Amino acid sequence: MPVFSDRIRHALASREQSGLTRRLMPLSGGNRLELDCNGDKFVNFSSNDYLGLACAPELSKAWQEGIALYGNGSGASPLVTGFSSAHQNLEAALCEWLGFERAILFSSGFSANQALLFGLLEKGDLLIQDKLNHASLMEAGMLSPATMTRFKHNDVESLKKRLTSDALVVTEGVFSMDGDCAPLKQIRDVTNGKAWLAVDDAHGVGVLGADGRGSCSEFGIKPELLVVTFGKAFGLSGAAVLCSHEVGDYLTQFSRHHVYSTAMPPAQAYALTYALDMIQTEQWRRDKLLELQHYYAECFSSFTGYVETRTPIKPLVLGDAECSMAVAAELNRSGAWLTAIRPPTVPKGSARLRITLTANHDKSQVEWLAKHLYKALEKVG
Ligand SMILES: Cc1ncc(COP(=O)(O)O)c(C=O)c1O
Missing domain, CATH: 3.40.640.10 (Type I PLP-dependent aspartate aminotransferase-like (Major domain))
Structure with missing residues (x-):
């Protein structure tokens, strides 16, 4: 008897049970900064398009x-x-x-x-x-x-x-x-x-x-x-x-x-x-990114889980996978596209929001994110 169907069903069920199932989200056209998912609009804080070239x-x-x-x-x-x-x-x-x-x-x-x-x-x-x-x-x-x-x-x-x-x-x-x-x-x-x-x-x-x-x-x-x-x-x-x-x-x-x-x-x-x-x-792209990074530090350094980095990758380590998912979902409802990164991608107990900045963001978007993240963390507790 081929073993594959059983094996696949079991793996999917156990991933679902542990709350770690990942889902594909089809996005409509447009740029990589303002996303459109089934008509809902989001500001993207999770791409790796650091210099903003993906849609230049x-x-x-x-x-x-x-x-x-x-x-x-x-x-x-x-x-x-x-x-x-x-x-x-x-x-x-x-x-x-x-x-x-x-x-x-x-x-x-x-x-x-x-x-x-x-x-x-x-x-x-x-x-x-x-x-x-x-x-x-x-x-x-x-x-x-x-x-x-x-x-x-x-x-x-x-x-x-x-x-x-x-x-x-x-x-x-x-x-x-x-x-x-x-x-x-x-x-x-x-x-x-x-x-x-x-x-x-x-x-x-x-x-x-x-x-x-x-x-x-x-x-x-x-x-x-x-x-x-x-x-x-x-x-x-x-x-x-x-x-x-x-x-x-x-x-x-x-x-x-x-x-x-x-x-x-x-x-x-x-x-x-x-x-x-x-x-x-186009050095200005790196200069802009650096300016945003400094501003990010100003807005976020008081948050629990804040980690200082010299790169545009800004982890906010919340620890618990479910809590990270709930905060990401709350931010999603506010219009921010942020992914919670959970085990097995990161070690157990270090689930996080992986916030990334790009040269296409502006300061008001960083400030907006800090405000909504604060609210989301309060709500999720
Ligand atoms: C450190 C590192 N190496 C390699 C890769 C794979 O690169 P690619 O997405 O081009 O396959 C990634 C992708 O995320 C990465 O983060």
Whole structure:
């Protein structure tokens, strides 16, 4: 008897019972800041569109230009006929900007992380990851033939204890659920000459560092491997692994996610090159974000659960999953789109509201959120 139906029913029922069921909400068109869900309007405080590029008209125009030049899809994997001059230009622009010899493109950050770990690791290798690394990294680590160990979050002493020569150390630059930064300088110091360091900078690139070069620029380090993703500050989607010539050649030959997967549409690569130019030249977006972050601190620092971060990710840790859900629902009724983040995405007892700011918000929206959050917390108790 096939076991799947029973297994699926049981998993769904137990998720429902524990109050952790997630639901898809279809949103109508419009911009990413003011959402329309079945005619109800919400201000979005939960996107990763940090620089406000997801709906920037200039970027839409660039994508349309890309379609006019290259057509709709890539039509094949990169080594067949899916790689175009648009992909090549994007790779070159990323290398120049971030200071690496090679950039290899992927259709998502999830697949880039998996490609990297599956591509590099063999039986007998040691993979050392920060305990709070993204699911894509954890899953790849668990499924890879290497031995995986995790160090305490952002704890360099804990990392040092696990470090042996020839290990691969992996950390995020900015942690997606906490908005805190990895101590990259100290991590580089302890790994230098001993182990390779890979940094997943999905949430740092575009936002931190000189001209938005990200966490590594902010902390003045260069890892052997850097993953940047395009679904957040770039306002589009996709990802790249930045590396040496040799690693680039190796991933091109052996990374199954690269070899056996359709290349991203060339028009998207064309638009991404345009987005990269906007990131480099439109400093005002980062300045505005910083101004909003200061204002957020002014409005929210007295709230229980407030956490100071130098990034636009602002967790408000309420602890209890049900309470976080109730507060998020209350805010929803007031017109704020906020998601409660619950286990298993975050550790048990640390359920939270994950509030994110973007360059498209304004101060009055931050103030409005503080007022309604205060009311919601009072009501839920
Ligand atoms: C740290 C981190 N890495 C990788 C990813 C996956 O990137 P993508 O959404 O492009 O698959 C995410 C997505 O949220 C992330 O937060």
